[in-house]
Amino acid sequence: MPSVSLQNVTKIYGQDTVALDDVSFEIDAGEFVVVLGPSGAGKSTLLRILNGLTPPTEGTVEIGGNPVSNAGSEVGMVFQMHYLIESMSAYRNALTGSLGRTNDLRSVLTLNDGDDKREALRALDTVGLLQEAEQRAGSMSGGQKQRVGIARALVQNPALLLADEPVSSLDPKAARDVMSYMKQAARERELTTLASLHQVNIAREFGDRFIGIRDGSVVFDGSRDDLSMEVVDELYYGESGAGNFSDDDGETETIGAETGGAGS
Numbered sequence: 001m002p003s004v005s006l007q008n009v010t011k012i013y014g015q016d017t018v019a020l021d022d023v024s025f026e027i028d029a030g031e032f033v034v035v036l037g038p039s040g041a042g043k044s045t046l047l048r049i050l051n052g053l054t055p056p057t058e059g060t061v062e063i064g065g066n067p068v069s070n071a072g073s074e075v076g077m078v079f080q081m082h083y084l085i086e087s088m089s090a091y092r093n094a095l096t097g098s099l100g101r102t103n104d105l106r107s108v109l110t111l112n113d114g115d116d117k118r119e120a121l122r123a124l125d126t127v128g129l130l131q132e133a134e135q136r137a138g139s140m141s142g143g144q145k146q147r148v149g150i151a152r153a154l155v156q157n158p159a160l161l162l163a164d165e166p167v168s169s170l171d172p173k174a175a176r177d178v179m180s181y182m183k184q185a186a187r188e189r190e191l192t193t194l195a196s197l198h199q200v201n202i203a204r205e206f207g208d209r210f211i212g213i214r215d216g217s218v219v220f221d222g223s224r225d226d227l228s229m230e231v232v233d234e235l236y237y238g239e240s241g242a243g244n245f246s247d248d249d250g251e252t253e254t255i256g257a258e259t260g261g262a263g264s
């Protein structure tokens with residue numbers, strides 16, 4: 001049974017804004033999938049449908065064989081903006097992930113059960129922040145905050161980890177750090193992961209499978225080897241734009257917030 005299954009999913013906002021148009025794909029358990037596509041392609045809509053925040057207009061979505069509900073506990077979410085409580089420690093922030101399971105505010109404020117505490121520490125360890133567990137989130141770097149956001153999602157013990165442009169606001173080094181930890185967490189926990197990214201070079205480095213969306217349709221679904229410069233050009237610029245995206249040495253150019261280039 002696939003971990004994620006979308007069948008003929010269409011999303012129309014209002015009268016006629018077709019954000020997703022008859023999208024179907026399946027993701028196997030443990031796959032690390034990156035969604036790519038130009039602004040407005042439908043990536044955020046896809047993620048919102050997968051976490052139950054937005055109902056599809058048509059089609060079916062299943063996670064672990066069950067229809068997506070808006071209970072949300074089976075889906076962990078990492079956001080572009082981390083949405084941490086800045087006055088609380090990294091540990092307390094990670095612990096709020098257990099709310100997804102227990103729905104009990106007391107578990108965060110006072111009466112945590114021991115399992116939740118252990119899970120929060122384990123998750124912080126996974127993202128390399130065990131030593132910083134007691135540090136106030138507000139005093140952490142952007143990359144560290146994002147890693148706390150990943151820890152919080154892991155504490156939820158989700159069946160699917162979704163990340164919506166998780167490294168867009170980070171410099172290239174911090175972005176790579178965050179992606180490395182996310183990949184490691186997914187591998188350790190055999191966690192199915194789907195991340196939308198704007199930076200093609202970072203996507204290429206960390207993704208195992210790539211789904212390209214353009215104008216609401218899946219126009220590419222393949223491995224790193226299949227993700228040629230031509231495919232990337234066509235994904236972002238359409239057929240007429242071939243050649244725009246490759247530079248002279250064949251490296252993929254950066255999209256969006258990343259400005260420093262690979263490894264800088």
Ligand SMILES: Nc1ncnc2c1ncn2[C@@H]1O[C@H](COP(=O)(O)OP(=O)(O)OP(=O)(O)O)[C@@H](O)[C@H]1O
Binds near residue numbers: 040044045
């Ligand atoms: N709540 C909404 N109401 C109306 N239209 C919407 C809504 N959300 C998204 N859209 C439209 O749906 C289309 C897809 O938007 P979506 O945000 O999913 O794209 P995206 O690929 O995530 O873009 P970006 O990379 O800029 O975040 C766009 O035309 C957008 O304007």
